[in-house]
């Protein structure tokens with residue numbers, strides 16, 4: 081059982097990554113600050129039920145994603161579980177292969193090709209359930225098992241949301257590259 | 269979007285060895301290249317048992333096509349990870365914790 085007296089020092093180190101995720105979930109900084117505020121208030125109230133020594137970061141992210149889902153439902157902006165179209169597995173890879181230069185790492189090429197604004201808007205275009213899985217895995221580095229616990233879904237569902245979410249993200253990124261004329265449209 | 273004709277067809281360039289490897293990898297075919305994209309993701313995300321992980325690792329070492337594909341996907345993962353960071357407003361911790369001490 082955790083002690084409320086040490087709440088501030090225990091949880092402060094995680095605020096930066098919670099805030100980053102909140103910005104990508106809500107799409108703006110004001111709502112993100114409110115979401116972080118609400119997360120910390122909820123966490124503080126139930127800190128007595130947190131098992132000291134277990135995964136505090138995952139516990140805080142569970143509170144954050146729950147708070148976000150509840151707000152979202154209240155606003156009823158979009159359906160909870162939007163399905164994504166089927167996209168071929170190697171969508172972006174196939175289309176960028178011929179554009180890429182040798183002697184440069186894939187990561188450097190991708191960093192050069194896509195701006196922060198484009199990556200962010202591709203992430204924000206994902207339906208909520210997929211976006212959460214992608215953010216928790218690719219930005220926060222949580223394991224499948226941790227993501228399953230945070231989102232309270234089976235590990236198999238984590239994997240399918242990640243797989244489909246990553247593919248949808250790649251399709252979105254490719255469309256940006258094409259719109260800017262960075263890649264030539266396939267000649268067929 | 270979904271009726272974009274380009275999503276039905278492949279680029280017209282000659283299929284390279286890496287393309288063929290990618291083709292097999294994407295369909296988890298039985299000809300040589302075993303890892304499917306899903307399995308490469310599990311490998312990348314650290315979700316395979318020791319035996320399977322070792323088999324993928326040695327396959328990537330031996331197969332240029334799968335290795336290139338793998339690096340592309342780790343590159344994408346890092347791209348998303350790096351581009352999605354947001355700077356914490358400097359006064360947010362103070363505001364959050366003030367709200368909490370006000371509860372006490």
Ligand SMILES: [Zn+2]
Pocket residue numbers: 289293300301302327331333334335
């Ligand atoms: Zn291979």
